[in-house]
Amino acid sequence: MKKIFVTGGAGFIGSAFIRLVLEETPDIEIINYDALTYAGNLENLQGLDATRHRFVKGDICDKETVLRNLPEETEAIFNFAAESHVDRSISSASEFVTTNVLGTQILLDAARAKNVVRFVQISTDEVMGSLPEDDAAVFNESSPLKPNSPYAASKAAAEHFVRAARETFGTDTVITRCGNNYGQRQFPEKLIPLMIANALNDESLPVYGDGRNVRDWIFVEDHARAVWLAYAKGKAGGIYNIGAKNERRNIEVVKAILDALGKPHSLIKFVADRPGHDRRYAIDAALAGNELGWKPQTRWEEGLRKTVNWYRENQDWVNRIRNGAYRDYYREMYGAGLKSL
Ligand code: NAD
Ligand code: TYD
Numbered sequence: 001m002k003k004i005f006v007t008g009g010a011g012f013i014g015s016a017f018i019r020l021v022l023e024e025t026p027d028i029e030i031i032n033y034d035a036l037t038y039a040g041n042l043e044n045l046q047g048l049d050a051t052r053h054r055f056v057k058g059d060i061c062d063k064e065t066v067l068r069n070l071p072e073e074t075e076a077i078f079n080f081a082a083e084s085h086v087d088r089s090i091s092s093a094s095e096f097v098t099t100n101v102l103g104t105q106i107l108l109d110a111a112r113a114k115n116v117v118r119f120v121q122i123s124t125d126e127v128m129g130s131l132p133e134d135d136a137a138v139f140n141e142s143s144p145l146k147p148n149s150p151y152a153a154s155k156a157a158a159e160h161f162v163r164a165a166r167e168t169f170g171t172d173t174v175i176t177r178c179g180n181n182y183g184q185r186q187f188p189e190k191l192i193p194l195m196i197a198n199a200l201n202d203e204s205l206p207v208y209g210d211g212r213n214v215r216d217w218i219f220v221e222d223h224a225r226a227v228w229l230a231y232a233k234g235k236a237g238g239i240y241n242i243g244a245k246n247e248r249r250n251i252e253v254v255k256a257i258l259d260a261l262g263k264p265h266s267l268i269k270f271v272a273d274r275p276g277h278d279r280r281y282a283i284d285a286a287l288a289g290n291e292l293g294w295k296p297q298t299r300w301e302e303g304l305r306k307t308v309n310w311y312r313e314n315q316d317w318v319n320r321i322r323n324g325a326y327r328d329y330y331r332e333m334y335g336a337g338l339k340s341l
């Protein structure tokens with residue numbers, strides 16, 4: 001059995017990745033290292049094969065605990081752990097610097113100390129900033145890093161430390177930069193699960209600004225597969241953009257959710273814009289296609305239907321989150337005007 005060390009595996013994408021690896025790769029054993037912040041949820045790990053998956057509660061910024069739990073000559077570290085929400089980074093950036101930058105460096109040091117074979121950093125297209133609206137421009141691997149939000153800045157900084165480990169110490173690194181993910185088990189503060197959850201409760205759907213911002217959406221399982229292929233087939237020092245050629249304006253996404261649930265468009269409420277709101281993301285994933293043999297398998301209509309159905313069938317999952325730590329933040333963000341809170 002080969003051992004891999006996955007950080008942030010109790011979150012949205014990390015848990016989808018673990019599920020995929022356990023299902024498709026029989027000779028892999030996973031150590032899932034996660035601090036269980038507000039976004040980490042052990043319910044996301046229900047039903048996993050316990051003989052090949054071991055959960056460890058730990059912070060990536062805690063060097064001793066990382067070193068104690070990281071086996072010598074682990075095949076790979078997959079660093080999914082992060083503070084991941086742009087709006088939170090605007091309210092308070094320091095946790096983003098701590099986890100996303102310092103935490104990544106601590107993992108890089110640990111990788112070197114324990115002779116880890118490969119370090120895979122899960123990054124984001126947001127490190128490359130914003131593209132003009134109604135334009136053919138897309139992000140590729142040579143686009144300059146121009147992060148605009150504190151979240152994006154922290155992920156870009158992490159990428160620099162990954163690069164520095166490679167250049168300075170010869171660490172075998174791979175970076176993936178993916179667009180906006182959607183799918184089951186996404187924390188309901190991000191656009192798609194928030195809108196589904198609100199619509200199911202007949203609450204208003206807060207759309208920032210004019211709603212014309214564009215995101216390039218990808219189904220979470222397609223991203224998870226791309227990360228695995230980047231590990232298995234990526235070049236040392238490689239950077240791979242991951243996207244499904246699925247640009248959508250926010251307002252179009254929100255209307256599609258309301259239509260899927262049979263709810264009226266009158267639930268949409270335009271609210272103040274996000275400061276520094278990136279206008280458009282669009283990804284050229286040709287390199288991942290050519291070098292990794294990756295291509296997305298889930299069409300938007302199918303992925304959105306699966307996602308909406310999952311949230312409809314798992315309203316208790318959302319309600320448990322909303323009734324817990326998330327409630328105060330949600331009130332602060334959207335005021336008390338939302339019925340179920
Ligand atoms: P998430 O917020 O759902 O999950 C993050 C997980 O990391 C949680 O389980 C949390 O408990 C854990 N975590 C946070 N701080 C930690 C720490 N200090 N030590 C250990 N664990 C910690 O995030 P996600 O949406 O699953 O994103 C996973 C990764 O993918 C992140 O690195 C993010 O930047 C990147 N990414 C996300 C998207 C997206 O659309 N969600 C797109 C591209 C890249
Ligand atoms: P989000 O899911 O926070 O992801 P990111 O900021 O990383 O792209 O937001 C996706 C888009 O949806 C972004 O343009 C901001 C917008 N948005 C809203 O209009 N209303 C909301 O309540 C949220 C959370 C996001």
